[in-house]
Amino acid sequence: MAADTSAPRARTPRLRTRPWILTYHSVSDPTEDPYGITVSADRLDEQLTWLRRRGLTGVGVAALLRARAAGKGGLVGLTFDDGYADFLDEALPVLLAHGCSATVFVLPGRPGGSNTWDPLGPRRPLLTEEGIRTVAAAGMEVGSHGMLHRDLTALSDEELREETHGSRDALHRLVREAPSGFCYPYGTADRRVVESVREAGYAYGCALVPGSLAGPLALPRTHVSHADRGARLRAKEIRHRLRNRSAGATGPGDAG
Secondary structure (H helix, E strand, C coil): CCCCCCCCCCCCCCCCECCCEEEECEECCCCCCCCCCEECHHHHHHHHHHHHHCCCEEECHHHHHHHHHCCCCCEEEEEECCCECHHHHHHHHHHHHCCCCCEEEECCCCCCCECCCCCCCCCCEECCHHHHHHHHHCCCEEEECCCCCCCHHHCCHHHHHHHHHHHHHHHHHHHCCCCCEEECHHHCCCHHHHHHHHHHCCCEEECCCCHHHCECCEECCEECCCCCCHHHHHHHHHHHHHHCECCCCCCCCCCC
């Protein structure tokens, strides 16, 4: 019997933690920032420089998940919640200068509106429909943040469906592509909400600290503030690894 001389099939390495995904919001003047969700463009540039020095490239979540499925590390997810209009003038040029992409989670029910859900302000304008199309045309991933930025766990079934299914349909019409990802407003979800996101056809969902819901439809993320520089980012990276280890081990260098 002839010996089998075919080359062994390559094994896809298993990555040892859930993906590291960073959460941004507004990129503008952080002077008045009661919620700690604003970074300046200069600080964003500094943070992306830190990632590059560690051999990490920022990408959108859908691209990150595809790369992980192929066993590729060296990537970190970048997300921008709420769809602030300053993304176009402040964040986008910095991202492109670093060769990065990102996922921008927008609110198709509030085009050109403002963050009225933040009682302490300050009021910041949101992307218009044309702005959302510009984000997509620039190579960024557009995801849904629901229609109106509401606590989904407090809604009726009909209202919840409008926030999940309705927002996906609205973005499909707007950018000619159905979004792959959904981001839970306030990072809040329960099993009913996650199931509605699944039924709507999303491939993944982003939370903050999903607890027992953690999985493809409730991915954990790391909040980034203007105060985060090298040492703080490194501490947050380590915390993510410790909190989100998965079965299997790989060699060094997996941050994606």
